[in-house]
Amino acid sequence: MTKKITIEPVTRVEGHGKVTIHLDEEGNIVQSRLHIVEFRGFERFVQGRPYWEVPVLVQRLCGICPVSHLLAAAKAMDVIVGVDPEDLSPTAEKMRRLMHYGQFFQSHALHFFHLASPDLLFGIDAPVEKRNIIGVAREHKDLAVQGVMMRKFGQEIIRLTAGKKIHGTGAIPGGINKNLSPEERDFLLKGKNPLNADKMISWALDAVNLFKFYHASHRDFIDKFAAFPSNHLSLVRKDGALDIYHGVLRSIDQDGNKILHDVDYSDYLDYIGEEVKSWSYTKFPFLRHLGKENGWYRVGPLARLNTCDFIPTPLAQKEWEEFKAYTKGKPNNMTMHTHWARLIETLHAAEVIKDLLIDPDLQGEELIRKGDKKFEGVGVIEAPRGTLFHHYKINDDDLVSMANLIVSTTHNNEPMNRSVRLVAEEKLAGQKMITEGMLNAIEVAIRAYDPCLSCATHAMGQMPLEVSLYNNENELIDRFYSYRRG
Amino acid sequence: MNQILKFKLDGVECMGYKDQYITNAAAENGFYIPTLCNIPGVKPRGACRICNVRVNGKLMTACTTPLANGMVIECQTEELKDLRKAIIELMLTEGNHFCPSCEKSGNCELQALAYRFNITVPRFKYQFPERDIEASHPKLIKDHNRCILCKRCIRVIKDEQGRNIFAFGKRGNRITINIDTELANDISDENARMAYEICPVGAILLRENAFREPIGKRKFDHVPIGIEMERFHK
Numbered sequence: 001m002t003k004k005i006t007i008e009p010v011t012r013v014e015g016h017g018k019v020t021i022h023l024d025e026e027g028n029i030v031q032s033r034l035h036i037v038e039f040r041g042f043e044r045f046v047q048g049r050p051y052w053e054v055p056v057l058v059q060r061l062c063g064i065c066p067v068s069h070l071l072a073a074a075k076a077m078d079v080i081v082g083v084d085p086e087d088l089s090p091t092a093e094k095m096r097r098l099m100h101y102g103q104f105f106q107s108h109a110l111h112f113f114h115l116a117s118p119d120l121l122f123g124i125d126a127p128v129e130k131r132n133i134i135g136v137a138r139e140h141k142d143l144a145v146q147g148v149m150m151r152k153f154g155q156e157i158i159r160l161t162a163g164k165k166i167h168g169t170g171a172i173p174g175g176i177n178k179n180l181s182p183e184e185r186d187f188l189l190k191g192k193n194p195l196n197a198d199k200m201i202s203w204a205l206d207a208v209n210l211f212k213f214y215h216a217s218h219r220d221f222i223d224k225f226a227a228f229p230s231n232h233l234s235l236v237r238k239d240g241a242l243d244i245y246h247g248v249l250r251s252i253d254q255d256g257n258k259i260l261h262d263v264d265y266s267d268y269l270d271y272i273g274e275e276v277k278s279w280s281y282t283k284f285p286f287l288r289h290l291g292k293e294n295g296w297y298r299v300g301p302l303a304r305l306n307t308c309d310f311i312p313t314p315l316a317q318k319e320w321e322e323f324k325a326y327t328k329g330k331p332n333n334m335t336m337h338t339h340w341a342r343l344i345e346t347l348h349a350a351e352v353i354k355d356l357l358i359d360p361d362l363q364g365e366e367l368i369r370k371g372d373k374k375f376e377g378v379g380v381i382e383a384p385r386g387t388l389f390h391h392y393k394i395n396d397d398d399l400v401s402m403a404n405l406i407v408s409t410t411h412n413n414e415p416m417n418r419s420v421r422l423v424a425e426e427k428l429a430g431q432k433m434i435t436e437g438m439l440n441a442i443e444v445a446i447r448a449y450d451p452c453l454s455c456a457t458h459a460m461g462q463m464p465l466e467v468s469l470y471n472n473e474n475e476l477i478d479r480f481y482s483y484r485r486g
Numbered sequence: 487m488n489q490i491l492k493f494k495l496d497g498v499e500c501m502g503y504k505d506q507y508i509t510n511a512a513a514e515n516g517f518y519i520p521t522l523c524n525i526p527g528v529k530p531r532g533a534c535r536i537c538n539v540r541v542n543g544k545l546m547t548a549c550t551t552p553l554a555n556g557m558v559i560e561c562q563t564e565e566l567k568d569l570r571k572a573i574i575e576l577m578l579t580e581g582n583h584f585c586p587s588c589e590k591s592g593n594c595e596l597q598a599l600a601y602r603f604n605i606t607v608p609r610f611k612y613q614f615p616e617r618d619i620e621a622s623h624p625k626l627i628k629d630h631n632r633c634i635l636c637k638r639c640i641r642v643i644k645d646e647q648g649r650n651i652f653a654f655g656k657r658g659n660r661i662t663i664n665i666d667t668e669l670a671n672d673i674s675d676e677n678a679r680m681a682y683e684i685c686p687v688g689a690i691l692l693r694e695n696a697f698r699e700p701i702g703k704r705k706f707d708h709v710p711i712g713i714e715m716e717r718f719h720k
């Protein structure tokens with residue numbers, strides 16, 4: 001007899017998804033799947049609209065990292081107005097970078113302190129009433145405050161570069177619509193404690209240390225939980241440095257061999273295919289030359305720290321060296337190390353923010369450039385959760401005629417499915433009932449990717465969790481709803 | 487000199503001039519009567535009816551009604567406020583107004599009125615009409631999704647020979663306001679910008695001009711619409 005377990009939806013993840021697990025008579029896992037309910041609305045919405053509206057429109061895809069969509073679309077539109085993304089005015093590029101690193105900082109802080117830290121601080125078997133940000137606030141007040149203030153600092157950067165904390169404007173085709181006034185700069189650079197760049201660097205460093213401290217006493221869990229070898233893909237700067245705003249596409253295999261050699265992202269369609277599977281609304285991207293079976297890859301913090309050759313800021317570089325040393329320079333395939341990577345990136349973002357703030361180019365006056373119009377543009381950026389592709393075509397009247405988006409959660413579709421399967425094998429095999437701990441183990445595995453399912457599905461929403469257990473005749477044996485617990 | 491007239495507005499004794507429209511006289515006395523289709527200095531059309539007031543008990547559009555001696559005008563009654571709110575809600579539901587991606591956001595008078603009237607969810611059903619966007623003219627774009635048929639553009643934008651660049655197309659409830667293809671080809675930059683600015687919503691757009699004004703610098707970012715008129719009375 002085969003049993004089927006359905007987990008739907010997943011908490012502390014944006015969007016909506018469900019997990020189904022099939023067991024055979026002996027209780028072995030025969031199949032496990034993460035289903036994301038997809039709605040490709042935005043690619044349709046933008047059709048027929050003037051291209052300059054698109055960056056502002058598509059950022060509505062997400063309430064967590066709208067800046068990524070704003071910037072990816074703006075980069076595509078730079079190409080359309082005839083400005084190579086590398087030829088923006090220094091003020092425009094640096095303002096956009098400040099906006100993006102600010103967003104990274106706040107998004108990563110949100111993920112670590114609000115979403116991930118409850119699992120780490122209390123353990124994944126802790127009672128659900130405790131395992132949330134309120135629980136963290138009760139027992140680790142300083143940490144909770146730190147999380148809130150780091151997020152706030154990132155949001156202030158977004159406000160001063162994009163005009164609003166969420167869904168601003170800022171980036172426009174060919175540039176930016178404002179520079180940073182000296183007052184605004186000083187507000188971020190020399191703001192009253194703790195809201196200034198130096199404090200943020202020191203807090204980000206504390207967060208990395210907190211993770212390392214936890215890791216030291218939970219090696220087994222952090223190193224083994226849902227770990228599996230994979231390829232990794234991200235943008236890197238042309239010299240191999242970590243760069244989340246612009247660069248070339250690089251992919252490496254599980255042993256660190258380059259399988260995509262720093263290629264121009266405008267040609268992404270030559271390298272990346274998307275497989276459609278009958279049971280999922282979300283596609284499965286893969287590297288074409290390796291095929292569907294072997295060409296899938298991970299994106300996001302873990303992938304980025306694996307693909308890059310170095311981090312161009314000193315404190316984060318030092319942490320990265322330690323991170324690399326842990327795997328003896330080989331790619332790190334330990335899923336829970338994504339949290340470590342995320343915190344090193346948070347530190348890097350804080351350092352970059354400070355460097356940008358002391359750069360006088362931010363007070364420059366040249367905001368926009370223009371060149372010879374083109375009718376097609378691709379923009380790629382590293383969003384907090386991974387590589388984000390925006391691709392548009394326009395007609396003679398400047399109206400969008402085609403849009404294609406590949407978001408990070410879609411790239412991570414296969415890896416998330418693998419992680420779920422590994423956890424299912426460990427925790428659910430041979431079980432007749434679903435417990436709170438099993439449910440959360442699945443969530444923890446999915447959460448490591450910080451997936452934005454609403455973004456992958458191009459819909460909006462929140463995601464609680466439901467688990468159902470079926471036999472081979474599809475009869476329900478057990479069902480567990482996380483949104484009714486607690 | 488113009489003859490001075492006395493009138494009462496919401497119980498306050500006011501003064502104005504003969505031949506002055508109620509909206510202007512009210513503004514000079516520090517009262518704001520919401521308007522949308524009206525533009526001071528241009529012959530009023532009474533197209534939107536947001537400026538409805540009661541004059542001696544009778545419903546009239548303030549922008550088209552000249553002042554008369556001894557008029558008793560009611561403006562801020564609950565009934566009238568709700569009537570205006572309903573008209574704004576009708577406009578919002580009758581077209582496709584998607585503020586988040588509209589470049590006129592922050593400078594749009596319809597949006598500003600919606601904020602001023604605290605409109606969250608309109609009482610009417612959204613119509614989601616199928617409308618197109620006229621984008622083949624060299625400088626201007628006409629987005630029919632957002633046009634509220636206020637006719638400001640028809641009344642104001644003319645070429646050097648006084649010919650209308652904007653004109654009616656179709657009739658009845660399918661009425662549209664279109665750009666004259668030939669005249670639009672030669673429209674001066676100045677006139678094109680004026681058309682963009684005179685449109686109270688985002689129905690007339692300048693090519694490649696969007697979002698140049700950062701948030702915080704737009705007309706209604708910090709102050710509600712009409713506040714500059716409310717010198718003495720809120």
Ligand code: SF4
Binds near residue numbers: 663684
């Ligand atoms: S285009 Fe603008 S100005 Fe002209 S009628 Fe429509 S809303 Fe009024």
Ligand code: FES
Binds near residue numbers: 521532535
């Ligand atoms: S403003 Fe008076 S009718 Fe429109």
